[in-house]
Amino acid sequence: MGHGNQSSVSDFLLQGFSQWPEHQHLFFGLFLCIYLITLAGNVLIFLAIIFESRLHSPMYFFLACLSLADIGMSSSVVLKMLHYLYTQQHTISYTGCLAQMYFxxxxxxxxxxxLTVMAYDRYTAICHPLHYTTTMSPRLCVFLLSVCWVIANILALLHTLLIAKLSFCVKREISHFFCDINPLLKAACSPTRLNELVLFFVGGPFLAAPFLCTLVSYICIVSAILKMPSSGGGRRKAFSTCGSHLSVVCVFYSTVFSVYLSPPSAVPTKDTVASVVYTAVTPMLNPFLYSLRNQDVKVALRSLLKGKIFASQTY
Known part of the structure; x- marks a missing residue:
């Protein structure tokens, strides 16, 4: 088998949808609609939170950040996918591949x-309501956001630098529709043991820990809600407040675990579909899950679409 140093690799060939050559234009239309809906939905959520004073709270601050992260994740994958579906040129440069994986x-x-920070916010609001305002201060919210951003960048940079040290086969084919860690490791011709160890001992805990923290938070939240008196509507309001976030958590982690923690499927199309749901469909669904179950967000979105929020900012 021919080998090539990464310095001689100019591009990779993405084979994600090559098994359906007759449906390329259909896929282009489908993913274009998904991306436009994702962009519109998350931008609307972000603007509604920015301009509606009733949504100026820690929970909606993190929701606005989540909308930006969803736009970034979808754009890093779907835009390149749309390009090669439209042009039928399934290549991506070596530098572009590493950049896509990093972002x-x-x-x-x-x-x-x-999602973990938002679970902690809901835990504080429901389990310790008297201390919520002092605990979730603006300074703490900015600090938590900064920690999330720094850790995410360090992890992404670590994996990207380790991938950059690998040598790749002359064939340079990636059996996926974007540059992800596992497909790139499969395409490498040099030993990948260090990458796999880092992926297991560093990437694994940073995937499992947020999920476990979110799970523990919601166990405490549900326990606290069940202790509330059923009369007065307090229990129903608490469940309603957490329902949107819990729906997003379930959709996100079910797709993430199906992609990264389940064994590779004997049918490659199943892994492709799971990755599509995680990278394209989930960011599109999040705005709907929040707006359909959250009355405050629905009111803010209606005001935004009618121009009332912008009009109120001029006075």
Whole structure:
């Protein structure tokens, strides 16, 4: 088998949808609609939170950041996908491949960390309501966001630098529709043991820890809600407040685990579909999950679409 140093590699060939050559234009239309809906939905959520004073709270601050992270993750994958579906040129440069993987990992980790921080916010609001205002101060919110951003960038940079040290086969084919860690490791011709160890001992805990923290937070939240008196509507309001976030958590982690923690499928199309759901469909669904179950967000979105929010900013 021919080998080539990474300095001689000029591009990679992405084979993600090559098994359906007759449906390339159909896929282009489908993913273009998904991306436009993702962009519009998350931008609307972000603007509604920025301009609606009733949404100026820690929970919606992190929701606005989550919307930006969803836009970043979707853009890092779907824009290149649309390009090669439209042009039928399934190549990506070596530098572009590493850059795509870096930004995808950064925004994907940001999603995971932000969902955990939002779970902590809901835990504080429901389990310790009297201390919520002092605990979730603006300074703490900015600090938590900064920590999430720094850790996400460090993890993404670590994996990217380790991939950059690998040598790749002359064939340079990647059996995926974007540059992710596992497909690149499979395409490498040099030993990948160090990459796999780092992926297991560093990447694994940083994937499992946010999920476990979120799970523990919601166990405490549900326990606290069940202790509330059923009369007065307090229990229903608490469940309603957490329902949107819990829906997003379930969709996010179910797709992430199906992609990264389940064994490779004997049918490659199953892994491709799971990755599509994680990278393209989930960022599109998040704005709908929040707006459909959250009355405050729905009111703010209606005001935004009618121009009332912008009009109120001029006075």
């Amino acid at each position: 995808f990992l950064t925004f994907g980790d940001m999603d995971s960390f932000l």
